[in-house]
Amino acid sequence: MIFAAGFGTRMGALTAHQPKPMVKVAGTALIDHTLALAAPLGLKTVVNLHYLPHLLEKHLAGRDVTTLTETPDILETGGGLRNARAALGKGPAFTLNCDALWRGPNPLEALATAWNPEEMDALLLLIPRENALGHTGTGDFLMSPSGQLTRGAGLVFSGAQIIKPELTEDIPARSFSLNLVWDKLLASGRLYGLPYSGKWCDVGSPEGITRAERMLDASAL
Numbered sequence: 001m002i003f004a005a006g007f008g009t010r011m012g013a014l015t016a017h018q019p020k021p022m023v024k025v026a027g028t029a030l031i032d033h034t035l036a037l038a039a040p041l042g043l044k045t046v047v048n049l050h051y052l053p054h055l056l057e058k059h060l061a062g063r064d065v066t067t068l069t070e071t072p073d074i075l076e077t078g079g080g081l082r083n084a085r086a087a088l089g090k091g092p093a094f095t096l097n098c099d100a101l102w103r104g105p106n107p108l109e110a111l112a113t114a115w116n117p118e119e120m121d122a123l124l125l126l127i128p129r130e131n132a133l134g135h136t137g138t139g140d141f142l143m144s145p146s147g148q149l150t151r152g153a154g155l156v157f158s159g160a161q162i163i164k165p166e167l168t169e170d171i172p173a174r175s176f177s178l179n180l181v182w183d184k185l186l187a188s189g190r191l192y193g194l195p196y197s198g199k200w201c202d203v204g205s206p207e208g209i210t211r212a213e214r215m216l217d218a219s220a221l
Contacts, residue, residue: 097159104198126155134202
């Protein structure tokens with residue numbers, strides 16, 4: 001599932017007349033960069049929409065992508081994933097944000113290789129802070145030698161994960177963050193992390209576009 005429903009307010013004028021997933025980086029729309037990550041795995045793909053959804057629907061027309069428009073309100077990550085369960089089908093789901101770009105191994109393939117559903121209910125792909133371009137915080141999680149997570153300053157959540165979507169059914173709210181699901185998994189010891197070996201760039205602002213284009217330019221590294 002690709003989360004693409006946000007307003008993109010940090011982009012300023014760039015999202016006055018188009019949704020953030022259509023903002024271009026290195027000549028390609030953010031949503032297309034993100035879809036390219038899913039293509040090698042042959043995944044059934046669902047994209048949630050809210051702000052100017054008709055533009056994204058037109059952009060995605062003719063592709064093997066299911067779009068779900070959230071109305072009247074955005075359902076956030078947890079509510080959005082629950083809303084997409086029927087479209088996603090059975091089994092665990094990958095989730096991705098489309099406002100980040102990657103340089104290095106395919107993040108979804110890395111997650112798929114490390115996924116162990118017997119031990120894990122969710123596996124989060126995490127970025128060392130020195131490789132998280134544009135991240136201004138102190139990080140989100142600490143990871144034990146076994147890969148189990150606790151909250152704390154350390155690794156940065158990338159927006160990519162594998163999660164069992166049925167876990168969202170236990171949350172009574174209609175609109176909610178996946179953080180509520182993670183809190184339950186933290187308590188049960190079933191929230192795991194995987195460090196990413198490449199670089200990652202937040203593209204939530206115009207400055208992020210410049211950073212991402214430099215990261216993608218091999219001659220600039």
